[in-house]
Amino acid sequence: MFNLAEIKDTIKIEPSGFRKKKSQAITDEINRKYANKVLQDVGLCIAMHDILYASEGFIHHGDGCSYVTVHFRLVIFRPFVGEVMVGKIRSCSQEGVRVSLGFFDDIFIPYNYLQENSDFNSEEQIWVWLYDENEMFMDIDEDIRFRVEAEQFFDTSPSVRPKKEGVDTPDLSGNSAKQAPYSLTCSIQGDGLGLLSWWSA
């Protein structure tokens, strides 16, 4: 679920940070830069774990900031494919079920990965698992156990698309797309998966 990533970066410490201890100033800067951000093909950064190496600070001409080369380790949220986790149902739609862990929301269970014989109840807008003539409702906010099937990274950094003919301004519409930078596709097909209450009795 969580792992460590080793990263090398040049960290800028502003003069206002000089009154702090060096290690504290570096930690604060790293956390400000990385916490709660997605790194492409690495995962969601949670917080700094430790500093492995820090160079002396360099001050460039015309800039009062101190630049330090730092090797450090970050705590990363990145479940492996096949991992089982527990979360809460955030919403249901015709396409499937969205699940949240609180700190990470981009978890989606498509309808074909629900338990077999699941049906969408359009009146209540929730999915129902029909098991031995029992109707098992998947209510919002219920705890759900699921397995990771696939992960997708999407580079959301700004980009200018190739110019269209006859249009002068660059087309930046792609930048406003609400695509999550890191999302998981999960499944609840199989014994033990699905709402916790289904399996606890």
Added chain:
Amino acid sequence: MEILKADAAMLSNYEVLTLLNEQKAQRLANEVAGTREVAENLRTVEFEVQKYLNNSPCSTQSPEQIAAFKEAFQGYELMKVELLQILNLRPRSAVELLLVIEEFEERFTLEDCDAMLAIIAQTLPRDDDDAIEEDGELPEGQEA
């Protein structure tokens, strides 16, 4: 920025929770009224991860328990990720245990399954175990 190793090591939920708690405590200790500011993004993710982990089985674990747990499982040939999953999810029934161990039937026997569940219950005790046996349902606000 350069990524030297994307997955240098795996962390258990317990380790992450301990780290966040320690970092927060240290920050509060260093705080001189109004002089330290905490980045908004760190505060958000820290709060939400702590909330999630405090509701998970790792909230009652301790280094001694985890050491005993690892010791007791040495007799079984489990992969590292399987052990980690058992630790994080703390299965309390056979169906939950089989979920995190691949091809259980081929590698282990049913007696092993019972033995493993007994080890888990013994080395990672939780107060809500009894509550479940009594009314067969999870108490409000607690996760399995």
